[in-house]
Amino acid sequence: MQCISIVLPCYRTAKYLRELYRRLVAACEGCDSEFEIIMVDDGSPDECWEIILELAAGDSRVKGIHLSRNFGQHPAICAGLDVASGDVIVLMDADLQDRPEDIPKLISALNDAVDVVYTVKESNREAFLTRITSQIYHRVFSQLTNTQVPQHIGTLRVFTRRFLRSMYLYTERNILVGPLMFHMGFEHAIVQVARDDRQGGSSSYSFRKRLALAIDSLLSYTDLPHRFLILFGGIVLFVTIAYSIGLVVQRIFVTTLPSGLTLLAILLTMSLGATMIGLGVIGIYVFRVYQQVLHRPRYLISRQINLDAKIDRPFLGSLGA
Ligand code: UDP
Numbered sequence: 024m025q026c027i028s029i030v031l032p033c034y035r036t037a038k039y040l041r042e043l044y045r046r047l048v049a050a051c052e053g054c055d056s057e058f059e060i061i062m063v064d065d066g067s068p069d070e071c072w073e074i075i076l077e078l079a080a081g082d083s084r085v086k087g088i089h090l091s092r093n094f095g096q097h098p099a100i101c102a103g104l105d106v107a108s109g110d111v112i113v114l115m116d117a118d119l120q121d122r123p124e125d126i127p128k129l130i131s132a133l134n135d136a137v138d139v140v141y142t143v144k145e146s147n148r149e150a151f152l153t154r155i156t157s158q159i160y161h162r163v164f165s166q167l168t169n170t171q172v173p174q175h176i177g178t179l180r181v182f183t184r185r186f187l188r189s190m191y192l193y194t195e196r197n198i199l200v201g202p203l204m205f206h207m208g209f210e211h212a213i214v215q216v217a218r219d220d221r222q223g224g225s226s227s228y229s230f231r232k233r234l235a236l237a238i239d240s241l242l243s244y245t246d247l248p249h250r251f252l253i254l255f256g257g258i259v260l261f262v263t264i265a266y267s268i269g270l271v272v273q274r275i276f277v278t279t280l281p282s283g284l285t286l287l288a289i290l291l292t293m294s295l296g297a298t299m300i301g302l303g304v305i306g307i308y309v310f311r312v313y314q315q316v317l318h319r320p321r322y323l324i325s326r327q328i329n330l331d332a333k334i335d336r337p338f339l340g341s342l343g344a
């Protein structure tokens with residue numbers, strides 16, 4: 024019989040966890056499979072961990088991990104994936120926006136040829152700014168990485184153990200699970216699902232945070248900044264050369280040259296600006312290389328429940344093979 028692992032990063036989601044557990048159990052029992060529910064408390068300031076302990080005490084299929092501080096959604100997902108033992112892995116948000124009732128439908132879309140099933144949201148009730156950032160991001164990302172990322176793609180997704188094993192091979196520190204999965208390829212299927220509204224509370228992603236995330240994934244998976252710099256440098260060079268030719272022509276045909284100090288100052292500051300941007304971009308990459316060389320763990324676990332105490336890989340917090 025196959026086993027399903029459901030991985031849930033939890034941050035400020037205490038009030039949803041009991042209902043989420045109840046609906047997950049109902050949905051998975053309908054699948055006629057064994058299952059485990061892995062709840063990762065990402066240093067949540069509310070009483071997530073107490074509720075995870077309570078649920079885990081009543082049901083050994085609930086496994087809990089408590090991270091030593093708030094590491095962010097993606098490292099929290101990695102923590103859950105590192106301990107997932109199922110043949111099929113379900114990744115979803117813990118705030119009831121993804122509906123547990125959709126899981127059987129997604130699992131049945133997996134087959135010998137399809138290793139990953141993504142979901143797109145049927146109705147798009149997100150705020151205007153959120154919609155805009157995600158649309159720009161998807162368009163640019165799809166074009167630059169030559170991967171067709173569908174619009175309105177949701178966090179809820181299902182994949183095989185084979186897919187997860189390949190994911191373990193990606194050891195970058197600064198991990199973004201969403202773009203990474205598309206980067207990996209594999210045959211995929213897309214299923215339309217409804218996404219419920221957030222029931223109280225607010226998203227942990229502000230517009231600024233979303234924008235930073237979009238920029239982060241562009242830096243990680245595309246060479247857009249370099250291309251932009253080359254283009255910009257090219258324009259500056261072209262203007263400078265044209266100006267120089269103009270000066271020579273003027274010198275030949277017009278005896279008195281007008282003072283070109285202003286234009287010279289403009290060109291000088293322009294090229295200085297371009298150089299500074301270039302240095303900044305290189306700086307970003309140097310910092311990323313530095314982070315990677317440090318090889319810091321992606322997350323640290325401070326407590327765990329219903330998990331084999333001898334599992335030592337999670338304590339390293341790395342997705343090593
Ligand atoms: N999350 C997390 N750590 C964080 C922020 C968010 O584990 O620092 C989790 C959160 O519990 C939820 C998921 O990531 O399960 C998505 O977060 P949220 O609902 O705030 O984002 P949105 O649905 O608005 O994209």
Ligand code: MG
Pocket residue numbers: 116118120221226
């Ligand atoms: Mg949410």
